[in-house]
Amino acid sequence: MQMLNSINNIRVAKDFRLSEFACPCCNLVMLHPKLLAKLVELRNTLERPIYITSGYRCSKYNSQIRGIRNSYHCIGLAADIKVKDINLIELLEICENIDFNGIGFYEKKNFLHLDVRPTKRSRWRE
Numbered sequence: 752m753q754m755l756n757s758i759n760n761i762r763v764a765k766d767f768r769l770s771e772f773a774c775p776c777c778n779l780v781m782l783h784p785k786l787l788a789k790l791v792e793l794r795n796t797l798e799r800p801i802y803i804t805s806g807y808r809c810s811k812y813n814s815q816i817r818g819i820r821n822s823y824h825c826i827g828l829a830a831d832i833k834v835k836d837i838n839l840i841e842l843l844e845i846c847e848n849i850d851f852n853g854i855g856f857y858e859k860k861n862f863l864h865l866d867v868r869p870t871k872r873s874r875w876r877e
């Protein structure tokens with residue numbers, strides 16, 4: 752169905768579309784405004800594109816990729832990101848300033864996990 756090509760093709764901020772956050776297996780999506788607001792702040796600070804490598808995940812997809820149970824990705828509070836031509840440590844420092852409540856540093860896979868969990872701050876690296 753051709754119409755499905757445009758599902759979630761909605762601009763939710765100047766530089767982000769809802770489709771970028773959708774689950775790759777089913778196109779379902781949840782996105783908390785606080786997560787979006789912080790990503791917009793990050794985008795404006797960086798002045799370059801942010802690639803959402805994983806946004807919302809339905810529970811089926813989350814278990815498929817062996818995500819942790821009850822992941823913040825499953826309730827629209829988390830995004831994994833990559834940014835071209837910037838050192839991951841440098842990116843981490845900028846994200847610290849924006850104060851995402853959860854930040855995971857994935858050195859080998861070269862991405863950051865960012866979330867706006869309601870509980871206390873959490874930092875980890877892999």
Ligand SMILES: [Zn+2]
Pocket residue numbers: 774775776777778779808809810811812
């Ligand atoms: Zn799915």
Ligand SMILES: [Zn+2]
Pocket residue numbers: 805824829830831864865
């Ligand atoms: Zn993540």
